[in-house]
Amino acid sequence: MTKKPGILALDNQLCFAFYSVSHAFSRAYRQFLAPLGLTYPQYVVLLVLWEQDDLTVKEIGDRLFLDSGTLTPLLKRLETAGHIRRTRDRKDERQVRIALTETGRSLREKAEEVPKQVGCVLGLSFDEVRALTQEVAKLRGRLHDSAAPSETS
Amino acid sequence: MTKKPGILALDNQLCFAFYSVSHAFSRAYRQFLAPLGLTYPQYVVLLVLWEQDDLTVKEIGDRLFLDSGTLTPLLKRLETAGHIRRTRDRKDERQVRIALTETGRSLREKAEEVPKQVGCVLGLSFDEVRALTQEVAKLRGRLHDSAAPSETS
DNA sequence: CCGAATTCGATTGTGCGCAATATATTTTTT
DNA sequence: AAAAAATATATTGCGCACAATCGAATTCGG
Numbered sequence: 001m002t003k004k005p006g007i008l009a010l011d012n013q014l015c016f017a018f019y020s021v022s023h024a025f026s027r028a029y030r031q032f033l034a035p036l037g038l039t040y041p042q043y044v045v046l047l048v049l050w051e052q053d054d055l056t057v058k059e060i061g062d063r064l065f066l067d068s069g070t071l072t073p074l075l076k077r078l079e080t081a082g083h084i085r086r087t088r089d090r091k092d093e094r095q096v097r098i099a100l101t102e103t104g105r106s107l108r109e110k111a112e113e114v115p116k117q118v119g120c121v122l123g124l125s126f127d128e129v130r131a132l133t134q135e136v137a138k139l140r141g142r143l144h145d146s147a148a149p150s151e152t153s
Numbered sequence: 154m155t156k157k158p159g160i161l162a163l164d165n166q167l168c169f170a171f172y173s174v175s176h177a178f179s180r181a182y183r184q185f186l187a188p189l190g191l192t193y194p195q196y197v198v199l200l201v202l203w204e205q206d207d208l209t210v211k212e213i214g215d216r217l218f219l220d221s222g223t224l225t226p227l228l229k230r231l232e233t234a235g236h237i238r239r240t241r242d243r244k245d246e247r248q249v250r251i252a253l254t255e256t257g258r259s260l261r262e263k264a265e266e267v268p269k270q271v272g273c274v275l276g277l278s279f280d281e282v283r284a285l286t287q288e289v290a291k292l293r294g295r296l297h298d299s300a301a302p303s304e305t306s
Numbered sequence: 307c308c309g310a311a312t313t314c315g316a317t318t319g320t321g322c323g324c325a326a327t328a329t330a331t332t333t334t335t336t
Numbered sequence: 337a338a339a340a341a342a343t344a345t346a347t348t349g350c351g352c353a354c355a356a357t358c359g360a361a362t363t364c365g366g
Contacts, residue, residue: 009200011268014275014282015178016197017289020218022175023323024296025168030324031300041352044169047162057315065173068315070353077351094314094361119164121299122292129167132288136170139275143177146274147184176353183354194322211344221345223323230321247331247344312363318356327348334341 018136025118032114036107042078043111045071049084049100050108056095065144083107171289178271185267189260195231196264198224202237202253203261209248218297236260 029040038046048063049055057071075098078084083104089095124132179193186196201216202208210224217224228251231237236257242248277285 010279010282010286011272011275012200014286014289015182015193015268015271016200017286017293018171018175018178019193019197021289021293021296022171023218024293024300025171026323027300028296029168039351040168040172044172047165047169058313065176066352067354069317069355072316074352092314092362096315115162115164115168118168118296121295122164122167123295124292126163129163133163133167133170135285136167136174139277140170140174140177142274142276143174143181143271147177147180179353192321209344219322220324222325222347225346227322241345245332245344249345308366310364310366312361314361315359317358320353320355322353323351325349327346329346330344332341332343334339336337336339 028118028121029114032117033111036110037081038107038111041066041070041074043114045074045078046083046100046104046107046111049098049104054097054099056089056097058095060098078104181271181274182267185270186264189263190234191260191264194219194223194227196267198227198231199236199253199257199260199264202251202257203264207250207252209242209250211248213251231257 026040029043033040033043044064045060048060057068057075061067061071075084075086079086082101085099085101086096087099089097119129122129182193182196186193191199197217198213201213210221210228214220214224228237228239232239235254238252238254239249240252242250272282275282
């Protein structure tokens with residue numbers, strides 16, 4: 001009965017489709033981000049900070065679905081590059097607050113051109129991009145809920 | 154004019170949607186693959202081999218959009234685990250042929266249950282999964298074409 | 307106020323992804 | 337056939353992701 005790859009393969013292809021398109025996007029962004037000395041994960045961290053400055057590591061992680069094991073070294077590299085400052089919170093010494101430097105803020109204009117470049121090759125309309133983004137985000141939510149169905153208090 | 158995050162953010166959110174849903178899928182698969190001693194990338198390599206056995210490293214890489222820098226160590230781990238055999242091709246000593254062992258073949262049945270489990274939480278119909286998969290694959294194709302527009306000979 | 311549980315972040319170790327480079331083997335050119 | 341170009345894999349180095357663990361700081365329960 002293993003002669004039914006159809007349904008099984010399809011679900012899988014959806015996962016693989018996301019897996020491979022994610023890498024394809026990463027490569028597409030890389031050619032524009034490399035001149036700025038940024039990787040894609042570093043770029044999305046800056047996107048978060050450009051939207052709201054002075055966040056804790058945890059707040060950044062909540063927005064990006066990343067944990068401290070990923071963010072701590074990444075943020076240290078952003079600090080070394082001069083884009084951010086990391087300082088312990090006075091009120092709660094457990095947290096580290098991340099704030100943009102003037103250098104980090106000034107990178108915003110150049111960085112905002114990047115998705116324009118990449119977006120050109122997608123061949124999607126404004127509405128199509130929005131609909132697809134929302135559909136994918138919905139799936140992500142369901143996967144998260146199934147992975148952590150603990151919030152039943 | 155930087156007061157227009159709307160359009161810029163949208164393209165970017167599409168990229169981030171893929172980036173984050175890909176990780177979410179990876180985590181969802183992990184809980185089922187870990188008992189089999191497999192990671193998701195190892196799993197997709199086996200999927201390729203279950204579909205067609207005895208491929209070269211390059212052929213696997215072409216199907217998965219991965220290069221030898223990623224595949225060589227991954228395949229060595231699969232070999233150590235006893236799932237595959239790596240042998241130099243007699244005809245062309247440059248290539249390494251990858252063949253499933255009996256152990257690797259026998260893993261198929263259990264592994265095919267995995268996407269069923271994950272698929273349950275998606276809440277999508279067969280047709281919706283198919284349509285979304287194709288749409289995403291189309292985007293991946295466009296990104297690849299734009300990254301390597303060299304085939305103009 | 308005190309001890310226990312929780313929260314936050316850092317650290318360690320493993321496994322990708324990929325650029326750059328190296329090496330060996332073919333294939334093509336001359 | 338010798339030299340040059342192309343091809344296939346391996347290696348190195350860096351940067352994520354993430355599980356597991358740790359230590360320090362805070363909060364909670366009594």
